[in-house]
Amino acid sequence: MVTWRLAPGSDPSRPSPYISPRIGRGRITSRPSPYISPRIGRGRIIRNRKVLTDSYLPPHLPGRDFQITTFDEYLEPLLYDEQPFDLAFTGKTGTGKTAVARHVLVRKMEELAGAPVKFLYLNCSQANTAYRVMYHLNRAFGILVPPSGYPFDVLFNNFKSVFEGGRLRVVLVLDELDLLVKRDGGRLLYGLTRLNGDLIERSSSLTIVGIANTPDFLERLEERTRSSFKPKRIYFPPYGAGELLDILRERAKLGLVEGTWSEEALSHIAAAVARESGDARRAIDLLRLAAELAEKDGSSARLEVRHAEAALDYVDEGEIEIVIRTLPFHHRLVLQAAAELLHRGDPRPGTGAVYSRYSALARRWQMRPLTLRRVSGILRELESQGVISLEMSYGGARGNTKVVTGMALRPDRMLAKLSKLGVR
């Protein structure tokens, strides 16, 4: 899974514990987004920077015709004032789920203007508890409630009363729903789906469109939720190289100055990303980064293959430093422990080794060390933030454990950053 990249000046015969940011699945790795120049667009090559971000909704969504048509058809009952099915979009990050949802909803809103239909979109990475989702739903209907400290039931009943007031069809899109389910276990989902059954008014209804990265999140719901929430599924496969190329072409056409990019550079990015993940967001980030590198390159006024290559290799130390700086204290100590072990030559320190080193560090700070269970969890958190990379080691009679196989910076650089930030 992890391919090694040699650190500058290191022994080429030995892999160094230095992961390239394009692997992994962490936050840094999946969205490098390093704005090299603080200028806002209008460079020699970049015409419109906004187009080169994943929040931009393009007019066309290459390769997603089937999903768009299917979603459209599933929403058709709204035209006849009937309740649509619940839906679930599944697929990995950057496969166009959110884009398709927004694309279709925008069209439907125009199509159904004036009808008693309301579309709501909520991202559960921000509203990641049942209470916060309800808080936003209340606000969406103009009901002001405190952001915390209030009984959940009150918020829920507020929301319910919205439907009892008269005819109303609501389509609620819950993006990154798996994050909410992970915490809440589907209790909110259960309540929301049951809501329809409780309504006396048959011309009111709530339809839920859940968007999730993990395909098995439905299976992981608790039993009673699974029996009441039975969505139709729409699957989003990873993009292939051809589709990614179509996406990049369109973004280049809209976001770059005409004639300042080579087709080969786009193909290079598309092929690399298709091989690695099929994540369109990653491809778009790389396009922007490559364009920025090309603008900085004095010897050319064009985005060429070498800029695409450079973008693929780019490590943004500043970005990683920001992540490290915002790490809680014990996370830093765990990271320091792992970095020290790697630096001292242990190529694959396990959880046990990291824990004993960490404990010593914590005691040096006159703090009671967290439990092994917690540190095990912290290692996973560091991994998902792209700071370290982990592998499972199946050691037979010597037991199974996670091992740290690398980090976003060379261990000595990591230690230097940590001590600069005051952990020592």
Next chain:
DNA sequence: TATCCACCGGAAGATGGGGTAT
């Protein structure tokens, strides 16, 4: 093929810090 190691990771409960209402 049974056992064992050194953890893994889910579940549930404790803790403490934030809030609101009376």
Next chain:
DNA sequence: ATACCCCATCTTCCGGTGGATA
């Protein structure tokens, strides 16, 4: 001041896990 609420973080408990080894 008191009695509720919400919520993130951490601890405790405990049934796995999978290949090496006896």
